[in-house]
Amino acid sequence: xxxxxxxxxxxxxxxxxxxxxxxxxxxxxxxxxxxxxNLSVRRGEVHGLLGSNGSGKSTLIKILAGFxxxxxxxxxxxxxxxxxxxxxxxxxxxxxxxxxxxxxALIPSLSVTENMRLTDFATAPAWRISWRREHEATANTLERxxxxxxxxxxMDSLSPAEQALFAIVRAVEDLGAPDDAKGHRxxxxxxxEPTPFLPRVGVDQLFALVRRIVSEGAxxxxxxxxxxxxxxxxxxxxxxxxGVLVEVIETRSATHEDFxxxxxxxxxxxxxxxxxxxxxxxxxARISGLTAPGLGPVxxxxxRNEILGLTGLIGSGFDRVCSATYGxxxxxxxxxxxxxxEAIDLAAIDPPRALAxxxxxxxxxxxxxxxxxxxxxxxxxxxxxxxxxxxxxxxxRKKMLRAAEKLGGEYAVKPNLPILPLSALSGGNQxxxxxxxxxxxxxxxxxxxxxxxxVDVGARQQLLAALDAASASGAGVLxxxxxxxxxxxxxxxxxxxxxxxxxxxxxxxxLTEDAxxxxxxxxxxxxxxxxxxxxxxxxxx
Amino acid sequence: xxxxxxxxxxxxxxxxxxxxxxxxAIEDQVVREAGPRSGFDVKSAAERYxxxxxxxxxxxxFGLFSPPMLSWAPYAxxxxxxxxxVVLTLGxxxxxxxxxxxxxxxxxxxxxxMLVAILNVKAGVPIAVAVVLAIVLGAAVGAVNAFFILYFxxxxxxxxxxxxxFINGVILWMSNSxxxxxxxxxxxxxxxxxxxxxxxxxxxxxxxxxxxGLWYVFEFTAAGRRLLFVxxxxxxxxxxxxxxxxxxxxxxxxxxxxxxFAGVLYVGMRGSADPSSGLAFLLPAFAAAFLGSTAIxxxxxxxxxxxxxxxxxxxxxxxxxxxxxDSYVQNLFYGGGLVVAxxxxxxxxxxxxxx
Numbered sequence: 001x002x003x004x005x006x007x008x009x010x011x012x013x014x015x016x017x018x019x020x021x022x023x024x025x026x027x028x029x030x031x032x033x034x035x036x037x038n039l040s041v042r043r044g045e046v047h048g049l050l051g052s053n054g055s056g057k058s059t060l061i062k063i064l065a066g067f068x069x070x071x072x073x074x075x076x077x078x079x080x081x082x083x084x085x086x087x088x089x090x091x092x093x094x095x096x097x098x099x100x101x102x103x104x105a106l107i108p109s110l111s112v113t114e115n116m117r118l119t120d121f122a123t124a125p126a127w128r129i130s131w132r133r134e135h136e137a138t139a140n141t142l143e144r145x146x147x148x149x150x151x152x153x154x155m156d157s158l159s160p161a162e163q164a165l166f167a168i169v170r171a172v173e174d175l176g177a178p179d180d181a182k183g184h185r186x187x188x189x190x191x192x193e194p195t196p197f198l199p200r201v202g203v204d205q206l207f208a209l210v211r212r213i214v215s216e217g218a219x220x221x222x223x224x225x226x227x228x229x230x231x232x233x234x235x236x237x238x239x240x241x242x243g244v245l246v247e248v249i250e251t252r253s254a255t256h257e258d259f260x261x262x263x264x265x266x267x268x269x270x271x272x273x274x275x276x277x278x279x280x281x282x283x284x285a286r287i288s289g290l291t292a293p294g295l296g297p298v299x300x301x302x303x304r305n306e307i308l309g310l311t312g313l314i315g316s317g318f319d320r321v322c323s324a325t326y327g328x329x330x331x332x333x334x335x336x337x338x339x340x341x342e343a344i345d346l347a348a349i350d351p352p353r354a355l356a357x358x359x360x361x362x363x364x365x366x367x368x369x370x371x372x373x374x375x376x377x378x379x380x381x382x383x384x385x386x387x388x389x390x391x392x393x394x395x396x397r398k399k400m401l402r403a404a405e406k407l408g409g410e411y412a413v414k415p416n417l418p419i420l421p422l423s424a425l426s427g428g429n430q431x432x433x434x435x436x437x438x439x440x441x442x443x444x445x446x447x448x449x450x451x452x453x454x455v456d457v458g459a460r461q462q463l464l465a466a467l468d469a470a471s472a473s474g475a476g477v478l479x480x481x482x483x484x485x486x487x488x489x490x491x492x493x494x495x496x497x498x499x500x501x502x503x504x505x506x507x508x509x510x511l512t513e514d515a516x517x518x519x520x521x522x523x524x525x526x527x528x529x530x531x532x533x534x535x536x537x538x539x540x541x
Numbered sequence: 542x543x544x545x546x547x548x549x550x551x552x553x554x555x556x557x558x559x560x561x562x563x564x565x566a567i568e569d570q571v572v573r574e575a576g577p578r579s580g581f582d583v584k585s586a587a588e589r590y591x592x593x594x595x596x597x598x599x600x601x602x603f604g605l606f607s608p609p610m611l612s613w614a615p616y617a618x619x620x621x622x623x624x625x626x627v628v629l630t631l632g633x634x635x636x637x638x639x640x641x642x643x644x645x646x647x648x649x650x651x652x653x654x655m656l657v658a659i660l661n662v663k664a665g666v667p668i669a670v671a672v673v674l675a676i677v678l679g680a681a682v683g684a685v686n687a688f689f690i691l692y693f694x695x696x697x698x699x700x701x702x703x704x705x706x707f708i709n710g711v712i713l714w715m716s717n718s719x720x721x722x723x724x725x726x727x728x729x730x731x732x733x734x735x736x737x738x739x740x741x742x743x744x745x746x747x748x749x750x751x752x753x754g755l756w757y758v759f760e761f762t763a764a765g766r767r768l769l770f771v772x773x774x775x776x777x778x779x780x781x782x783x784x785x786x787x788x789x790x791x792x793x794x795x796x797x798x799x800x801x802f803a804g805v806l807y808v809g810m811r812g813s814a815d816p817s818s819g820l821a822f823l824l825p826a827f828a829a830a831f832l833g834s835t836a837i838x839x840x841x842x843x844x845x846x847x848x849x850x851x852x853x854x855x856x857x858x859x860x861x862x863x864x865x866x867d868s869y870v871q872n873l874f875y876g877g878g879l880v881v882a883x884x885x886x887x888x889x890x891x892x893x894x895x896x
Binding site for chain 1: 560563564757760761762763765766767769770773774776777778779780781782783784840
């Protein structure tokens with residue numbers, strides 16, 4: 001079909017391009033969030049879209065999805081056909097454009113089939129649905145993409161990775177085959193940060209699926225924070241900063257540093273960890289015999305001034321150590337001994353007791369478990385120290401504000417306005433606030449789960465610097481993460497988990513990103529063969 | 542090649558310096574605009590005091606149609622009568638802030654009024670003792686609510702609906718479905734309703750004192766902050782060391798005690814206790830609680846908002862009665878008021894889904 005847009009049938013871009021966007025701008029208040037940006041995605045290409053928080057990449061995606069109306073003067077074309085701006089949300093699909101957002105838009109309590117056919121059921125109600133036929137059709141469709149899922153299974157019984165894969169298949173299927181009855185010429189799938197909450201294996205599966213979709217002629221826009229992932233999966237990448245197009249990079253010929261420099265706009269100064277005192281480390285805390293569902297028994301000790309990393313593949317249990325030690329989730333057994341001589345039964349520990357012992361915990365779920373987005377920064381920061389904020393009359397609001405502003409300055413929170421709601425900040429700045437909330441208490445033991453997930457490159461280094469400073473001044477840090485690069489950068493020691501047990505320990509020169517990766521995958525296969533004693537010499541635990 | 546590279550690098554660095562300067566300018570601007578010294582903020586003032594302005598307009602509007610409405614007397618009596626609802630609403634906003642509904646409030650109110658009347662009139666218990674017992678009983682019912690909600694992890698709507706209905710049965714049983722009254726209740730009437738300051742019965746001043754007290758608790762105590770966090774992010778509160786279950790139980794018990802206090806005032810206002818009329822206060826109280834959450838501290842249940850909310854709604858009803866409307870307008874006004882109030886409070890919360 002030809003463009004029916006009033007005002008002419010001018011074509012933007014060549015027909016060989018899947019998507020061409022020209023001169024796209026968007027103004028919020030007085031500021032340009034997007035300034036005359038161009039973007040072109042070729043047919044059969046995986047195109048990365050990168051930028052730190054506030055770079056304009058989500059604004060660009062939201063314009064394409066029809067959430068925002070762009071400023072007049074911009075143009076867009078899909079598969080050689082003009083896409084009228086502003087985009088009508090329901091029209092994008094007709095042009096062959098589909099989105100998978102981080103929130104996958106799945107209904108947890110419904111079956112795989114029901115989720116698959118959601119839009120059809122909603123728009124074309126039939127008198128009777130033949131469930132047998134529907135399940136069969138769904139299974140066949142999923143199989144075509146190499147996904148073996150039970151169509152009758154409830155969505156919430158699937159792992160996060162399976163849910164993401166399913167959402168992608170559904171989005172592609174929704175577009176129909178090229179040149180079929182739905183009548184568009186090509187398919188363009190936008191993956192809007194699909195990976196931050198996926199384990200490594202899940203990411204690999206997701207990439208395999210993306211390659212498969214591309215091999216069938218579709219194009220993919222891959223929006224991400226993660227440079228490694230972009231380098232792995234994309235052909236080219238467009239980098240935005242401050243709403244301006246910085247550069248379109250051919251991925252193959254670019255290095256990691258090339259990306260970082262263009263995203264941040266300066267070479268990132270990496271935090272270098274303080275050196276541990278050469279003498280034998282002084283013990284701070286010892287966790288022994290810790291068991292929890294899917295974990296243990298595990299024994300771990302962390303020294304004063306030490307940053308100890310915990311990692312492993314998903315399901316290996318490493319991510320349960322911190323929450324069980326703090327009492328955020330229930331431990332079955334376990335004992336925590338502190339250098340003060342205190343001994344705490346981990347099966348009975350709860351957050352108030354942990355706090356009393358000088359232990360703090362920063363969970364991975366930022367606005368679900370660590371802070372309340374709708375409440376001001378000052379209240380989020382001061383919640384654990386309210387008792388020290390009293391004067392003769394009651395809570396001293398001015399003192400709270402002053403303290404929050406001072407902390408915000410120390411931890412480089414931007415903008416440093418304690419009266420703003422927490423949700424007004426970018427992910428990285430939220431995390432600075434939540435870390436400051438705990439570090440102001442001068443804790444002895446700091447437990448963290450994935451503290452830099454969804455945080456941009458600059459803020460990440462600031463967070464790591466804050467952690468390093470805390471440990472340098474005497475605290476012990478337990479850092480659970482699947483970001484191996486980060487672990488290699490900041491940890492003094494890393495313990496690798498598999499099947500709920502600690503299977504290897506890396507320190508000193510052995511502690512590199514590659515070594516951690518190798519160890520994670522290696523120990524997994526070793527354990528499967530029941531040959532733990534056969535680990536290579538570098539993996540002695 | 543090296544010099545070309547250097548030049549490119551220089552141009553690149555210049556561009557970055559320019560961008561950083563721009564970023565700094567933007568940040569400064571944000572700080573200036575959002576800063577506390579940015580003067581009078583029309584939008585937030587409109588949100589905070591909109592309800593007060595609407596109330597004033599309502600009074601003036603009714604006054605134009607019916608000049609007697611502009612005199613003090615009808616308002617003085619309205620302030621007195623509706624203070625019962627103020628106290629009940631103040632009770633409700635405690636569990637509401639903690640994320641729990643208390644639908645048993647009006648039943649506790651009626652139970653307390655009946656208990657005071659029966660103990661005093663039929664059993665000859667001194668009035669002060671009867672009042673204390675009634676308030677303790679209210680707190681105890683709150684504790685029962687808390688036990689079922691927290692131990693069995695049942696939604697508060699279901700527990701308090703059931704407990705409220707159960708209490709209604711108890712009231713009918715202990716009163717034989719009859720009104721209880723007696724001369725000895727006049728001591729209570731004297732300190733609640735018969736004595737007036739500025740033409741307004743004492744019970745209004747009790748409600749005002751309680752409003753001030755709760756405002757202090759919400760705004761200036763650590764307990765008030767914890768209550769807020771328990772309601773807005775239960776997991777956040779728990780992981781920050783707040784004893785969530787204790788806070789929720791405390792809020793429910795306080796709600797029970799305050800509802801019972803409203804019941805005591807109700808006996809004092811009427812000089813008698815009947816087994817059913819108090820139950821009708823439940824909906825007005827919820828309407829006022831939600832309407833109040835759109836004012837003074839928008840987005841939060843708050844005592845002053847509740848206070849203004851009650852009198853805004855009752856002014857509307859007073860005015861419509863003056864204009865000759867039938868008594869069914871009460872239902873229209875309170876029922877409609879609840880839905881409109883919740884809708885507005887959702888707009889204030891930018892239409893996030895309610896739990």
